[in-house]
Each structure stands twice: as C-alpha cells, then as structure tokens.
Amino acid sequence: MGGECILIRLFENKHQEKNEVARHKHNTHQLLYVLDGEGKCELDTEGRKLHPDSIVLISPHTNHAIQAQSKMTVLVLEFDFRHLSEDVVSYLVEPVFAESRVLNLSLFESSELRQLLRKMLFEQSQRHPIHAMGLKLLLSQVLYQLAIMQREDTTQDTNTRRAKWLKHYLETRYFEIASMEEVAAKAGVSSRYMNQIFKEMYGMTPYQFLTEVRLLKVKKMLRESDREIVSICFEVGFEAVSTFYRVFKKYVGVTPNVYRRTTDDFRN
Numbered sequence: 001m002g003g004e005c006i007l008i009r010l011f012e013n014k015h016q017e018k019n020e021v022a023r024h025k026h027n028t029h030q031l032l033y034v035l036d037g038e039g040k041c042e043l044d045t046e047g048r049k050l051h052p053d054s055i056v057l058i059s060p061h062t063n064h065a066i067q068a069q070s071k072m073t074v075l076v077l078e079f080d081f082r083h084l085s086e087d088v089v090s091y092l093v094e095p096v097f098a099e100s101r102v103l104n105l106s107l108f109e110s111s112e113l114r115q116l117l118r119k120m121l122f123e124q125s126q127r128h129p130i131h132a133m134g135l136k137l138l139l140s141q142v143l144y145q146l147a148i149m150q151r152e153d154t155t156q157d158t159n160t161r162r163a164k165w166l167k168h169y170l171e172t173r174y175f176e177i178a179s180m181e182e183v184a185a186k187a188g189v190s191s192r193y194m195n196q197i198f199k200e201m202y203g204m205t206p207y208q209f210l211t212e213v214r215l216l217k218v219k220k221m222l223r224e225s226d227r228e229i230v231s232i233c234f235e236v237g238f239e240a241v242s243t244f245y246r247v248f249k250k251y252v253g254v255t256p257n258v259y260r261r262t263t264d265d266f267r268n
Contacts, residue, residue: 008079008135010121015039015068023065029097030078031142032056033117037072041065041102048102053110055103057146062100075117079139092143096150106158107188108165109149116142162187163201166194170206174213175237180206214238215251222260229256 015021015037023042032041034054041048041056042065050056050072058064066074081093105113116138123134149161166187170177177183183206184194198206214236221232230241238244248256 007083007132008077008120008124008139010075010077010117010124013074013076015066015072015074017068017070019068019072021066023063025061025063026058026078027060028078028080029060029093030056030058030076032058032066033075033077033113035073035075037068037070039066039068039070039072042067043100043102050102051104053105053107055105055113055146057097057101057103059097059100064100077117077120077139077142084136084139088140088143092140092147096143096146103146103149105149107186108162108169111186112165113142113145116145159197160201162189162194163197166198166206167202167209170210171213174210174217175235177210177237178239180210211247211251215248218248218256219252219259222256223263229260232256 012035032055034050034052034056036052037050039050041050042063043056043058044063048056050066056064081089084093120135120138120142123131123138166183169183169186180194181191184191187194189197195205195207198204198209202209204212217236218232221227221235222229225232233241233244238247245255248259252259254262
C-alpha cells in the first residue's frame with residue numbers, strides 16, 4: 001500500500017481465470033467478500049477454497065495470496081483501526097480479526113451483510129463529511145454482524161440462528177414481503193422446513209407472525225391517524241383490500257372501520 005493513508009475504503013477486484021495475486025501483506029485490516037466466481041486463498045500457510053458469499057478476514061501483517069479458478073469478483077473492505085473508537089476496536093475489531101480466516105456464509109447470513117456493504121459503497125461515493133461518519137457507523141455494523149455470527153457459532157445451532165434471522169427479517173421487512181416462498185429462498189431453505197424451525201422456536205408459523213406484525217402496525221395507525229384504510233392496508237404489505245379486511249376481522253374480531261370507531265369513542 002506504500003505510504004497511502006487509509007481510513008475506510010471499498011473497492012472491487014476483478015480476477016480473470018487462473019489469475020494469481022502473489023503473497024503479500026498489509027498494515028491494514030481487510031475483509032474480502034466474494035461476489036461471484038471460484039478461487040483459493042492462502043493465509044500464511046493455510047489454503048482455503050473461495051466461492052460466492054465467502055468472506056476472507058485478513059489481519060494486519062498476514063501473508064496472503066489469491067488464485068482465481070474462474071472469473072472472480074471480490075469486494076474489498078479495508079480500514080485502519082487507529083481511526084476507530086476504543087470500544088469498537090476492543091469489542092468488535094479485535095474479536096472478529098483475532099485470526100485471519102475464511103468464513104463461508106449461508107444465504108440468510110449473507111443477505112444482511114450484502115445490504116450493509118451496498119450502503120457503504122453509497123456513502124463512499126458521496127463527498128460531504130457527514131458521509132464519512134456514515135461510513136464509520138456502517139463499518140461498525142458490519143463488524144457487529146460478524147461478531148454476533150462468531151459468538152452464535154459457539155452457542156447456538158444453525159436452525160436457531162435461522163429462526164432468529166427470520167423473525168428479524170419479518171419484523172423489519174413486513175411491508176415488502178410478497179410471499180413466504182420468497183422469504184424461504186432468502187433463508188436458503190424450503191418453505192416447509194422454514195415453517196418447522198420457526199414454529200419450534202416461536203410457537204407459530206412465519207406467516208402467522210408476519211400477520212401479527214402487520215396488524216399491530218395497522219391498529220396503531222387506525223388509532224393514531226385519520227388516514228384512509230386502503231392506504232394503511234397497502235403500506236403494511238397487504239396486496240388486496242379484500243384479503244386485508246378478511247384477515248383483520250379474523251384476528252381482531254371486528255372490521256377495521258368498527259375498530260377505528262370504537263377506539264375513537266373510547267378516546268372521546
């Protein structure tokens with residue numbers, strides 16, 4: 001890297017088939033995210049295979065080499081820990097980069113990480129100082145995500161992590177989910193298996209949980225706003241008004257209109 005001063009930066013490396021990057025090392029921390037293609041990585045004396053969603057964590061001064069077995073695109077996140085807070089270094093950087101290694105993420109683990117890296121690319125493309133702060137915050141989130149994965153690897157089985165990821169996904173993406181098959185695909189499992197592991201942990205199916213999340217949002221908006229019911233229906237993710245009315249009546253016991261009037265009468 002020469003004498004270049006690095007705080008945080010992301011860039012793509014495109015490797016042609018059979019391309020080799022000779023053994024070298026850096027003064028910085030690096031995270032390599034394989035976007036597509038196959039290859040190998042050598043960390044000190046250990047060789048590991050790479051494929052899409054592989055992550056290579058490289059601590060400073062680690063000798064490493066890369067060999068592409070096909071065309072391979074790698075997103076590189078590089079940072080200098082000296083620009084980060086003591087807490088971030090102690091609780092996130094040091095545990096995550098305790099040793100250089102390769103992580104092979106499942107679909108449900110990689111989806112959140114990809115989203116964070118995309119946000120970092122956007123922040124990097126901006127030129128205002130506030131975006132530099134955004135970049136540091138997102139780096140902390142990436143490190144936090146990796147630290148949690150590392151911690152859970154030693155205390156929880158894969159199905160528990162899947163169920164927790166599904167719950168978080170349903171709670172935060174309820175408004176954009178078109179089908180449970182789509183969610184299962186993101187988790188890397190079949191719909192039937194997804195239902196099984198989620199119900200074992202939470203006592204209901206993912207669809208039932210999603211419906212509860214949506215209806216909680218709906219009831220809050222009915223109580224606290226005068227917005228049209230059809231507008232509320234579409235905002236929380238229901239695609240058909242008739243379905244929304246049927247589901248609301250089934251779960252709440254009354255129609256949305258009656259629920260709103262009842263809460264209005266109670267307030268008055």
